[in-house]
Amino acid sequence: TKLKVAVLFGGVSTEHEISIVSAKSIMQNMDKEKYEVIPIGITKEGKWLLYTGKIEDLDSKWTQFSIECFVSPDRTKKALVKIKDSEATFIDIDVVFPVLHGMNGEDGTVQGLLELSDIPYVGCGVLSSAICMDKAFAKKLALLEGIPQGHFLVVYKNEYSAKKDYFIKRIESEFSYPVFVKPANSGSSVGISKAKDREDLVLAIHEAFLYDTKILIEQAINAREIECAVLGNDEVFVSEPGEIIPSREFYSYEAKYIDNSSELIIPARLPKEVIEEIKDLAGRIYKIFECCGMARVDFFVDKDTNKVYFNEVNTIPGFTSISMYPKLMEFSGIPYSQLIDKLISLAIEKNRQKK
Ligand code: ATP
Ligand code: MG
Ligand code: MG
Ligand code: MG
Known part of the structure; x- marks a missing residue:
């Protein structure tokens, strides 16, 4: 019998689109003799939907997704819950492959759900992911x-907002330009900039805080x-x-x-x-x-x-x-x-x- 593998992709993340490309490639390369693939897309809003189209046709346009389907946290079930025409059915699964990049997927949150469900899943656990x-x-x-590693400084949004001049001075005394500024939780370089002077730095900090309430300043190497x-x-x-x-x-x-x-x-x-x-x-x-x-x-x-x-x-x-x-x-x-x-x-x- 084939192993039933649910592949998760998309997700509430700035790396949503990249995840779909990664997942498509994985699903296309899974041995169809060994595995029954269950493709599950998570929309940008966080809705879990079963993909019913052909894997070759999967893209980020979200067509052929209509049936709700998500992992049940009930560890006595080890199953997906599928909701069709207001009727819920359980689908037993053997493994989950989360192909989710960034927040709400690579950060331990989905891994937490999978720990609760007791379903084996690919990759790192909760703490390690986080x-x-x-x-x-x-x-x-x-x-x-x-x-x-290079020198770094962690800055929180509320503290920065209250003491901007203090932080700019501190950064300029601890680092020499250029420096990198990045959201603490980032991926695919989203929100990351290289700052060459004070003007750049202020803009870079502002940009990074659009994505997270905690950012890093790093000496550019x-x-x-x-x-x-x-x-x-x-x-x-x-x-x-x-x-x-x-x-x-x-x-x-x-x-x-x-x-x-x-x-x-x-x-x-x-x-x-x-x-x-x-x-x-x-x-x-x-x-x-x-x-x-x-x-x-x-x-x-x-x-x-x-x-x-x-x-x-x-x-x-x-x-x-x-x-x-x-x-x-x-x-x-x-x-x-x-x-x-x-x-x-x-x-x-x-x-x-x-x-
Ligand atoms: P990924 O897509 O690999 O998850 P990420 O979004 O987590 O990336 P980083 O790898 O931290 O972000 O940074 C993105 C890129 O920015 C690096 O690959 C590098 O080009 C540049 N960069 C980041 N920090 C530094 C640094 N301290 N010195 C020099 N270059 C840096
Ligand atoms: Mg990264
Ligand atoms: Mg990187
Ligand atoms: Mg990454």
């Missing part, structure tokens, strides 16, 4: 563990962007690092999804000892953040000195067939559809271990 999504907590934990794909629960596999050459001044939303000209270089061309350092750090960081299933661990490597700095962990990384995570795994000998098999079996293994 900490990795929150760049302020992630950086504080990394600091505690002696992970190398003149660096190459290096990413590692990590896979596993207790036993962890770390891929060779890959490099991104952004098409813009930094790896912005436009550089990620609009230009189509940012380059992925696999493997990254770096001295052997730097590669080893990055892989070692990626494995350590994965453990520190208690990740399981998968995560993409991202670094900066100083262009002049090759010094390695931790940037962030993405617990549900971009997953189109040309995205870095699956590309790195493919380079390591795990092709896309086998990667999906592996992630699903890791999800089942993790759920069994808790018993």
Whole structure:
């Protein structure tokens, strides 16, 4: 019998559209002999709907979604609730694959629902997802563990509003321009800017606060962007690092999804000892953040000195067939559809271990 896998995509997130592209690619590459795929879209408003069209036709126009279908938190059921013509029926499922990027999906919220339901799910758990999504907590934990990273400052909206001059002065004394300003909970570079002077800084802070009530100021690192794909629960596999050459001044939303000209270089061309350092750090960081299933661990490597700095962990990384995570795994000998098999079996293994 086939495993019934519910794939979640869309979501109440600034990365809603990207999630649909990732999920489509995953569903197209799932072995139809092994899996019965149940595609569930979450609208921008947060409505859960069953997708009844062909996977090839899935896009962000939201046609062929009409039947309400959501995960029941009732752990005696381990099922989806489907509501059609005001009648509710349960659909048993074996695994959930949340392909949701950003808030309300990559941040532990959906994982919390899935913990309640006792249905195995792909990827990191509640705490790990939440900490990795929150760049302020992630950086504080990394600091505690002696992970190398650039200088950063966390600023809350209410405090900034009350003492703007104090914060601008403090930032200018602690950092030198350029600095990066980012919402604590960000993804796909939404709300992130590089500030070169005070005028930029004020605008960047204003922009970041549009997305979150907590933001980070970071020293800009003149660096190459290096990413590692990590896979596993207790036993962890770390891929060779890959490099991104952004098409813009930094790896912005436009550089990620609009230009189509940012380059992925696999493997990254770096001295052997730097590669080893990055892989070692990626494995350590994965453990520190208690990740399981998968995560993409991202670094900066100083262009002049090759010094390695931790940037962030993405617990549900971009997953189109040309995205870095699956590309790195493919380079390591795990092709896309086998990667999906592996992630699903890791999800089942993790759920069994808790018993
Ligand atoms: P993702 O889409 O990978 O989840 P994100 O939205 O979580 O990204 P970051 O990775 O923190 O955001 O930052 C986005 C990009 O901004 C980086 O890839 C890099 O190009 C640039 N950047 C961010 N912080 C810094 C920094 N401190 N120094 C130099 N560049 C930076
Ligand atoms: Mg991120
Ligand atoms: Mg991300
Ligand atoms: Mg990033």
